[in-house]
Amino acid sequence: MILFKSPWLLIQLIVIFLNPWWWIIFQRNIWVGLLVIILSLVVFKYFWYSNIEKLLLPLLIFTAISFFISVKDAFDISIFRYSTLEIQQLNKRHEFYANGLGKIYTNRISLSYFKDFNLPISKLQRNFFGNLDPNQYFFASHPRERAGVEEFQKYIPLFLPFFVIGLLYSIHVPLLALLIYLVIVSLISSVISASYNLGPILFFPLINFMITIGIILSLKFLKTIK
Amino acid sequence: MRFNRKFIIFIAIIIVSAFIRFYQLNNIPPGLTIDESSQGYNAFSLLHTGKDRYGQPFPILFRLFDSIQVPLYTYLTIIPIYFFGNSIFSVRFISALSGILLTAITFLLLTDFKSKRKSNLDNIAALMVAISPWAVFYSRICTEASLGITLYALGFLCFYRSLKHRWLFPVATLILGLSTHAYYSERIISILFIIGYTFLFRKELFLNRRLFILGISLFITTQIPHLLIANTGAFTRRVVQVNYFSEQFFQNNSGDLSRIPFGRLLFIVREFASQYLAYFSPRNLFFDPDPQAVRSMPDISVFYSWMIIPFVFGLRWLLVNRSLPLIRMIILLILIAPFSASLTRDPFSTIRALAFLWGITITIAFGFNYLLSILSSSKFRFLIFIAVILLSISQLYIAYFVLLKYERSNNYGYSYMELLKQTEQMKDKKFVVDSPRQPAAGIMFAFFKRYDPNLIQKDLNPLFAGRYYDSFELDEPYVVDNIEVRPIFWQKDVCKKQVLVGDLLAISDGQAKEHKLSFIFDIKDTAGDVVLKAYETNPDVGCNLRR
Numbered sequence: 057m058i059l060f061k062s063p064w065l066l067i068q069l070i071v072i073f074l075n076p077w078w079w080i081i082f083q084r085n086i087w088v089g090l091l092v093i094i095l096s097l098v099v100f101k102y103f104w105y106s107n108i109e110k111l112l113l114p115l116l117i118f119t120a121i122s123f124f125i126s127v128k129d130a131f132d133i134s135i136f137r138y139s140t141l142e143i144q145q146l147n148k149r150h151e152f153y154a155n156g157l158g159k160i161y162t163n164r165i166s167l168s169y170f171k172d173f174n175l176p177i178s179k180l181q182r183n184f185f186g187n188l189d190p191n192q193y194f195f196a197s198h199p200r201e202r203a204g205v206e207e208f209q210k211y212i213p214l215f216l217p218f219f220v221i222g223l224l225y226s227i228h229v230p231l232l233a234l235l236i237y238l239v240i241v242s243l244i245s246s247v248i249s250a251s252y253n254l255g256p257i258l259f260f261p262l263i264n265f266m267i268t269i270g271i272i273l274s275l276k277f278l279k280t281i282k
Numbered sequence: 283m284r285f286n287r288k289f290i291i292f293i294a295i296i297i298v299s300a301f302i303r304f305y306q307l308n309n310i311p312p313g314l315t316i317d318e319s320s321q322g323y324n325a326f327s328l329l330h331t332g333k334d335r336y337g338q339p340f341p342i343l344f345r346l347f348d349s350i351q352v353p354l355y356t357y358l359t360i361i362p363i364y365f366f367g368n369s370i371f372s373v374r375f376i377s378a379l380s381g382i383l384l385t386a387i388t389f390l391l392l393t394d395f396k397s398k399r400k401s402n403l404d405n406i407a408a409l410m411v412a413i414s415p416w417a418v419f420y421s422r423i424c425t426e427a428s429l430g431i432t433l434y435a436l437g438f439l440c441f442y443r444s445l446k447h448r449w450l451f452p453v454a455t456l457i458l459g460l461s462t463h464a465y466y467s468e469r470i471i472s473i474l475f476i477i478g479y480t481f482l483f484r485k486e487l488f489l490n491r492r493l494f495i496l497g498i499s500l501f502i503t504t505q506i507p508h509l510l511i512a513n514t515g516a517f518t519r520r521v522v523q524v525n526y527f528s529e530q531f532f533q534n535n536s537g538d539l540s541r542i543p544f545g546r547l548l549f550i551v552r553e554f555a556s557q558y559l560a561y562f563s564p565r566n567l568f569f570d571p572d573p574q575a576v577r578s579m580p581d582i583s584v585f586y587s588w589m590i591i592p593f594v595f596g597l598r599w600l601l602v603n604r605s606l607p608l609i610r611m612i613i614l615l616i617l618i619a620p621f622s623a624s625l626t627r628d629p630f631s632t633i634r635a636l637a638f639l640w641g642i643t644i645t646i647a648f649g650f651n652y653l654l655s656i657l658s659s660s661k662f663r664f665l666i667f668i669a670v671i672l673l674s675i676s677q678l679y680i681a682y683f684v685l686l687k688y689e690r691s692n693n694y695g696y697s698y699m700e701l702l703k704q705t706e707q708m709k710d711k712k713f714v715v716d717s718p719r720q721p722a723a724g725i726m727f728a729f730f731k732r733y734d735p736n737l738i739q740k741d742l743n744p745l746f747a748g749r750y751y752d753s754f755e756l757d758e759p760y761v762v763d764n765i766e767v768r769p770i771f772w773q774k775d776v777c778k779k780q781v782l783v784g785d786l787l788a789i790s791d792g793q794a795k796e797h798k799l800s801f802i803f804d805i806k807d808t809a810g811d812v813v814l815k816a817y818e819t820n821p822d823v824g825c826n827l828r829r
Contacts, residue, residue: 157684177582182570189566190564192565
């Protein structure tokens, strides 16, 4: 009941149903499609109306469910498995590092780091920053489409200005709880493959939220002008 | 400036900046690119003959095969060539010096900035510029863009200071006008900046209209050289080469848009929006390097990954303090600076967005300063600061001084420099170096050999007489002592006693066998892979076979 008392939720619903991403999710997995709608509404209600405590648990639960579904379907195995090309590059770079760094490299700690941790950390960073790329959401990653990833446009570019307004508002205020949630979602999404056919669904409610508050703020601004 | 702790730290930062930029400048990156070779040889030619290698006296723009280079960097390179001779160091000297000056300008910009929190904002910003990957990278290659951003930043500083000292306004416009002769991007963003600045500070500017008009007049005066060649192909050549407005590009890339009304307009708007947004993407700023290998280092983007944290705080800081004049100027800079780059089809082309990256660096500095200031313990603050800086410098060293040296040597023509050394040992032999994939090899050879510019001019000048700024489709064969740089003509070349040199695509093992060529030597890159092979012809046998 708490969810449906607010008029701004209507805008949130319009944003959800007007974006191609939700339709793609819904076509490919009906249950995830429904899940992300509920999560979006909970996120909106929780963060816009300043942390209604009753919604914290549902927020965490639905986020966890979304996370586990994503991990089950698309855990990024490549983080810990190296391709042939990567192994070749590692071997070559072993020589370069040894020549260029000397004893700073040729000790147990450095050798272990470069052999076992450097590449996985780099891949986690790749996924992390890939999810923070606004072009992925509004332009199907154009002009830097990712190799081996089915890129699809998630939001119509018309929503972009509202997204920017919402994002800047979140930073300016700041909506601390939202930013913490964004950081957590970004970190846990790093283990999910970029080629997941539903996209980074944990970001779905956040992007919707930013767009919605961008629209709300724009409407409020227009009201003040009149 | 008082001689105090802040000043001592500033001097230390300048020394760090200078060290990072000049350390092994001659060797890393290994070799010279097409642009670098061209700049170097043109400067050498101007020094000795007053003309570029095509015989054009003091050009307004320099031609380079089918492209055009802006002039200021080349003219300034005459100075280090005069003092240090023809070397990689002298070609890159102006870039390195520009990088150090940019560090100092950043300090000066923020040195009087009053912050509510106790701050070392000026030194932090200077240090960020000193060690940021983009700033280091572009200070260590011969590129007009590094000079362009330094002049732009100097103009920006003068604009800011002119809010208190009005007489600086004409100085600022003059410097900004000069920056348009340093790099292409500045042509557009300078004009946009002046318009934006005038709008933001119109009340202050119009208090003294004479100075304002003088300033604008000076800026327009600096544009006269551009106007003199505005009707030639040279003025717009670079834009024509890299834009996405052409019908052909639209047909090849528009997808479904080609079938709807106003499709081309929508395509252009979409292209611009996506290119513009790409410059603000955290993925591009903090992780994925520039896709052009010759414009980036391996494994590191324009900023270090950790800088995303102070970047967010810096953004907030800008928003909260947006009423302050300097902050308004920085916001204006960040918004307009990617404009030029966004008009081109190259994704995230960092060389065209250095002014933008400078603005982001200052934003990061604001954020970093804020984060340090909220730590109550000065020891903890110091430890965090040192840890972050050491981590960054380590990352930079690995990416630039180790990986780039070994993995990118082919992008810098290293193997052709090694080839030159071989030809010096075999002066009795004639060499033909295959050119399609490295057309600048001839210029590089001419530069290092200090080849008489009059002889090069004699060869090149007749090719385009009277059409220096209009023709861009000419082949340019180079003959430098015993070396010819041109495509290999199999029918003729195997019938002369000479050495044919080419990469693995130019001369395959099959061709060597077919033409009875004798293998003489190969040239490896810094990673140890064979890049060039040299074969001697056997006209008695190889030519007879063809008959």
